[in-house]
Amino acid sequence: xxxxxxxxxxxxxxxxxxxxxxxxxxxxxxxxxxxxxxxxxxxxxxxxxxxxxxxxxxxxxxxxxxxxxxxxxxxxxxxxxxxxxxxxxxxxxxxxxxxxxxxxxxxxxxxxxxxxxxxxxxxxxxxxxxxxxxxxxxxxxxxxxxxxxxxxxxxxxxxxxxxxxxxxxxxxxxxxxxxxxxxxxxxxxxxxxxxxxxxxxxxxxxxxxxxxxxxxxxxxxxxxxxxxxx
Amino acid sequence: xxxxxxxxxxxxxxxxxxxxxxxxxxxxxxxxxxxxxxxxxxxxxxxxxxxxxxxxxxxxxxxxxxxxxxxxxxxxxxxxxxxxxxxxxxxxxxxxxxxxxxxxxxxxxxxxxxxxxxxxxxxxxxxxxxxxxxxxxxxxxxxxxxxxxxxxxxxxxxxxxxxxxxxxxxxxxxxxxxxxxxxxxxxxxxxxxxxxxxxxxxxxxxxxxxxxxxxxxxx
Numbered sequence: 001x002x003x004x005x006x007x008x009x010x011x012x013x014x015x016x017x018x019x020x021x022x023x024x025x026x027x028x029x030x031x032x033x034x035x036x037x038x039x040x041x042x043x044x045x046x047x048x049x050x051x052x053x054x055x056x057x058x059x060x061x062x063x064x065x066x067x068x069x070x071x072x073x074x075x076x077x078x079x080x081x082x083x084x085x086x087x088x089x090x091x092x093x094x095x096x097x098x099x100x101x102x103x104x105x106x107x108x109x110x111x112x113x114x115x116x117x118x119x120x121x122x123x124x125x126x127x128x129x130x131x132x133x134x135x136x137x138x139x140x141x142x143x144x145x146x147x148x149x150x151x152x153x154x155x156x157x158x159x160x161x162x163x164x165x166x167x168x169x170x171x172x173x174x175x176x177x178x179x180x181x182x183x184x185x186x187x188x189x190x191x192x193x194x195x196x197x198x199x200x201x202x203x204x205x206x207x208x209x210x211x212x213x214x215x216x217x218x219x220x221x222x223x224x225x226x227x228x229x230x
Numbered sequence: 231x232x233x234x235x236x237x238x239x240x241x242x243x244x245x246x247x248x249x250x251x252x253x254x255x256x257x258x259x260x261x262x263x264x265x266x267x268x269x270x271x272x273x274x275x276x277x278x279x280x281x282x283x284x285x286x287x288x289x290x291x292x293x294x295x296x297x298x299x300x301x302x303x304x305x306x307x308x309x310x311x312x313x314x315x316x317x318x319x320x321x322x323x324x325x326x327x328x329x330x331x332x333x334x335x336x337x338x339x340x341x342x343x344x345x346x347x348x349x350x351x352x353x354x355x356x357x358x359x360x361x362x363x364x365x366x367x368x369x370x371x372x373x374x375x376x377x378x379x380x381x382x383x384x385x386x387x388x389x390x391x392x393x394x395x396x397x398x399x400x401x402x403x404x405x406x407x408x409x410x411x412x413x414x415x416x417x418x419x420x421x422x423x424x425x426x427x428x429x430x431x432x433x434x435x436x437x438x439x440x441x442x443x444x445x446x447x448x449x
Contacts (some may be wrong), residue, residue, distance in 0.1 A: 026434065182427040182434070
C-alpha cells in the first residue's frame, strides 16, 4: 500500500520522550516566569552536519509557535553563523503569524563561537546566568556537549537532547534519559506535529531500512556460504 | 507570483545545484565536478558563492555577538560581558593597526601582539576548556550512578571502566589479555553498534534532505 502511494491508515509513531516533553517543558518554563534554552549545536549549512542542523531547525520551528503563545520565546544558541539568520527568521515568522511582531527580539538567537568547545562553554554560561528553566540540546554536537549538560545539571534543570554523532551520544547518555539517538533526531517533526509529509518520510525511511537490512543479511549469508566452499 | 518566488525558484535553484554536483561525480565531464581530478568552472563558481554566503553569515554572527554582549554589559551590568567588549575592541584596534598603519614598525608590533593574543590567551584557554570536558564527563558518570541505577546504566559504566582500564599500560601485567578484551569491546561490539547508528543516520539524512528540497505544501 505504501509503495503504491495509496493513503494508508493513520501511522503510529513510536513515542520519543525528548520531543514529546519539549512543548510541555516550554509551558512549565513559562509558568515559572522563565524560558527554555535550545542549543542547536555547531553544525552549519555548509558541511556534513547540514542536514542534522536543518532537522534541529525543524524542531525549533514546531516549538516557536507554542513558546510565543506562552509569551516565553526561547533563547537559542548556535555555534555556526550560517544557522543564525535561519533561526532568527523562524522566530520572526512565528511572531508574525500571531500578530506579535513588535515583541520579536533578534537577540533571542545568539551566535556564541565558531569553535565547538568554545560554543559549549559559552552556551553553558547562558544556561548558568540567564533565566532558563529547561535545557534542550538538539543538533550536531561532539563530546564537548558535556560542558553544556553539566551546567544544566548543576542548576537541576530538566534536560532533553537529540544527537546523531556517536561522541555526543556517549556524552549525553549519562546526563539525561530523555535522549533521541541517531535517526530519531530526524523524526522530531513527525513526533511534535503529525503532518503528512513527516509521516510519509518516516514510512519511506522504514522501507529503505528494511531493504538495506535485507541486503546486508543476504550478502553476509552469501559471504559465509562462499567461505565454506573448498 | 508570490508562490513562484517563495517556493519554486529556491527549489529549482537547490535542485539544479544538487544535480550539477551529483551528476558530476557519477558522469565526470568538463562542465561539472571531478573532471580528471581537477576543479571545473562549475565547481569553482559554486565554491565561491558558498564562501561569500558563509563570509556574510560570519559578519552577521559577529554583529549579533557584539549586540548581545553590549546589551548585557550596559543594561545588566555583567562584568564578563564588559570584559568581552573591551577585549573585542582592543583586538579590533590591533587588527586595524596591522592593516592600516603607515609605519611598518607599528604594524609589526601590532601583528606580534595579535599573535600573542592567540598564542598566550586563546590557545591555553581552549586547551583548558578541552580538559574540562574530561572532568564534565567524569561528573556525568557519577551522576548517572546516583540518579539512574538501571541495567543499561550499570552496563554502560562497566564497559567504560573496562575500556579505560585495558587502555592503561599497567606494568608487570600480561598485555595480551587486556588488548584482546579491549579489541572485542571496541572493534567488535562498539563498531557494530556505531555502524548501525550511522546507517540510521544516513537514511534519516537522505530522507530529511529530500523533504527540505521539495517545495512545501503542508497538508
